[in-house]
Amino acid sequence: MDNYDYIVVIAKLAKAFKNDGETVGFGCEESSLPYQINIYRKINGSKTYCAAKAWCLWQIQSPLIDSGEHPEVIMLKADHVIEDELGRFPVGGWVRSSPILAVYDNCIFETGNTFYIAVGEGMQKQISAEDASSFF
Incomplete structure (x- = not known):
């Protein structure tokens, strides 16, 4: 890999992980976590x-999705795990979900295997399918 390739990878990482998106009206207060x-x-x-908190909904972009040939794909990426029932993700660590199948009570996101409870204010942004999959 030459210097240009490193710069491209760093730019993709910055766009996916650190650039702010739009604030969304999802998420619950941490005090309501037992209720959720x-x-x-x-x-x-x-x-x-x-x-998890410090989260962002990634709206995945690809030619198939943008053309309507594939259903919309949204994933949750969070920078701070509060609690993981199975201990798969360390407290304070980060997590990225598989595609979200359903949303309940504006803070509970269901995937194929897990329910993610989004705590606090979150963001939403568009990210390319290539970028979303290349980091994991």
Whole structure:
């Protein structure tokens, strides 16, 4: 890899992880986390949960999605895990979800295997499918 390649990778990382997006009206207060955990359990208690703050919804862009040939893909990326029921992600660590399938109570995001509870204010931004997948 030459210097130009490193610069491109660093620019992609900065765009995906550090550039602010638009503030969204999702997320719950940290004090209401026990209440939100009860809500998720009523929806589907067989899945596990992960609560996180400092989060962003990534709206994935690709030619297939933009043309309508593929359904919209949104993922949650959070910079601070509060609690992960299975201990997959360390407290204070970061997490990126698989595609979101449903949203409940404006703060509970369901994926194929997990419910993510978004705590506090969050952001939303568009990111290319290539960038979203290249880091993980």
